[in-house]
Amino acid sequence: MQLFPRGKWFTAIFNDEPRYTEIYVDVTTPVEFSDDVVTMIDLDLDVIKRRDGTVFIDDEDEFAEHQVKYGYPAEVIVTARQTCDWLVGAVSTEEPFLSVYKTYLDKVR
Structure with missing residues (x-):
């Protein structure tokens, strides 16, 4: 299940078992919605929560590289x-990452 929150700098994917990645969050520019298109820029930083509770940041090296390559403005960085x-x-520690998403996963099983 994918979350595209309005006005936030991230999108999230919530996975059901047996996936070992429970939550995968992409840091992005705020999502823009049109009639049937969702648009954002993926800024490479990812926050991953594994099913065992381990949380880590992925792709910090790509974020640093792309700051230079694409000339990210200071406020974006x-x-x-x-x-x-x-x-x-x-x-x-916070919703929608704690339990709200689980009610939606239950509907698609």
Whole structure:
């Protein structure tokens, strides 16, 4: 199940068992919605929560490389990093990462 929150700098994928990755969050620019298209820019930073509770940041090297390659503005870099740092704690302590998504996964089983 995928989450595209309005006005936030991330998108999230919630996986059911047997996937060992429970939550996979991409740090992105805020999502833009049109009639049948969802658009955002993936900023490479990923926060992953495994089913055993382990949380880690992935692709920090790509984020650093792409800052230079694509000329990310300073405010994009700062906001992406702040969002990533917040997500590291939020995926284990805040909704929609705790239980809300599970009710939706139950509907598609």
